[in-house]
Amino acid sequence: MxxxxxxxxxxxxxxxxxxxxxxxxxxxxxxxxxxxxxxxxxxxxxxxxxxxxxxxxxxxxxxxxxxKNKKEKYTRIFTFWKFELPLLFKRYHRILLFTFLLEVFIVCIGWWGSATNDEFMRNALPPGYVDMTEENIAKGDPFGVYKDDNMFTTFVRIAMNNTFVALLMVIGGVALGIWTLISVWQNDIMLGAFQYMFFKNNLGWQSILVIWIHGTLEILSFIIAATAGLIITQSILFPGTYSRMLSFKRGIKDAMKIMIVLVPLFILASFLETYVTHLMSQSFDKEKNFGLPIWAGVLILAASLSFLVWYFVILPIRLHKKGYYLQSDGIIGRLKQQNA
Structure with missing residues (x-):
């Protein structure tokens, strides 16, 4: 300019x-x-x-x-997690809300398509998955897919796969968000069909307890990954007063900071899917009388959801109201409190 x-x-x-x-x-x-x-x-x-x-x-x-900021006793890492990352999300709350509503809408499409056409559900899910699940239901073990003899290998594989998929969503923002939106469409159509399959067989509420023990962290982390991808897209399409290249660099930097938080979330989600979901699924196995108590599953699900809403929505708003702000160079500032 x-x-x-x-x-x-x-x-x-x-x-x-x-x-x-x-x-x-x-x-x-x-x-x-x-x-x-x-x-x-x-x-x-x-x-x-x-x-x-x-x-x-x-x-x-x-x-x-x-x-100016007083010198704090906190380390740089502590400051990053407590202030910088939440304030960064405050800057992009609108994109986060848009991504969340878009994904809910696509999940509803996957649900509706599966409810109106059985072939839609079979095409949305991996080949043979529907038949395998129906066989497990007939055997009285509807969530047998979550059982694996080699749990540690499964844990590592799931964590690496989810992180890789999320990284592709983020990088997809470089292609004007096209690849990001394609990934969102594929994953959410599958999620809608997958969830409908259990409700169709009168296992809806059981599936929520089993699947969403890990799915709460996993699915919402993918929403955050898609948000990071769209942040890059926004930096390209709407550079503001910056040059397009400078805006793009800022978008990449912010997206990669967001990607940092996804790694521990996916590791925790993978741990829950491998070890805890396995125990929860045994509670609905007719041949076994042991498993994770229902109340424990509800507690884990509620704690996961509460943490995500608090950290990515409530905490950024509270910090902003207290006068904290994030400068373009990543430095945290705070306004003086005004006397009433």
Whole structure:
């Protein structure tokens, strides 16, 4: 973008920030973050220009109402997990909501298609899966697919496969989100058909207890992976005041930070699927009288869901309301508390 166009596009905003003060801490933070972004762009493309000094002066003025971070005893890793990652998600909550609603909609399509056409369900699921499950149901062991003699090998295989699929979803954002959306479609159509298959055989609530013990972490982690992919897509299609390449680099960086949180989530989900889901499935095996208690399964499912909602939705909002903000360089700042 030429300097004249950059100034014309943003001059009115800068003048307002310079001459019109605000007592609202959220608006002050928003102004400061916006100016930092504009300043970064100006320093990159017009380092010796007067407009760069102008923006810097406005930002410095606003900075007087914001205090610098005190040196914390927390390590960088602790700060990343407690502040940086949740605040990063706050920045992309709209994309997260869009992805969640899209995936719910596609799951409903998979359910509806399976309910209206048996061939749809068979085509959506892996070859022979429906027949195998129906045989297990007839034998009184409906969730026999989750039983495996070599549990550790299964645990490693599931964790690696899920992480790889999630990584492809993230990288798919480079292709304008096409591959990301294709992966979302395939996985969610399969999920809808898979869940309907058990409800069709009057095993719906049992399947929720068995499948969603690990599925809560696993499926919602895939939603987060798809969100990361669409963040990259947004950085390409809507660069804002940045050059497209600079915006793309920022999108990649943010998406890879999000990918970091998926690794432990997939490891935990794989552990639950291999060891805990196996025990839960035995509770519905007519030939056996032992397994994981129902209340324990409900507790694990509820704890998993509560953690995900708290960490990715509630905590980012709470940090934002307390005045924390994430600068473009990853530094955490906090507004001074206003006296009532």
């Amino acid at each position: 030429r300097e004249a166009m950059f100034i014309k596009k943003n001059a009115a905003k800068w003048k307002e920030y310079q001459h019109s003060e605000t007592d609202n801490p959220d608006e002050t933070a928003e102004r400061f973050i916006t100016l930092i972004d504009d300043l970064s762009y100006a320093k990159t493309f017009y380092p010796k220009s007067k407009v760069t000094r102008w923006i810097n002066g406005i930002a410095a003025g606003i900075y007087q109402s914001i205090y």
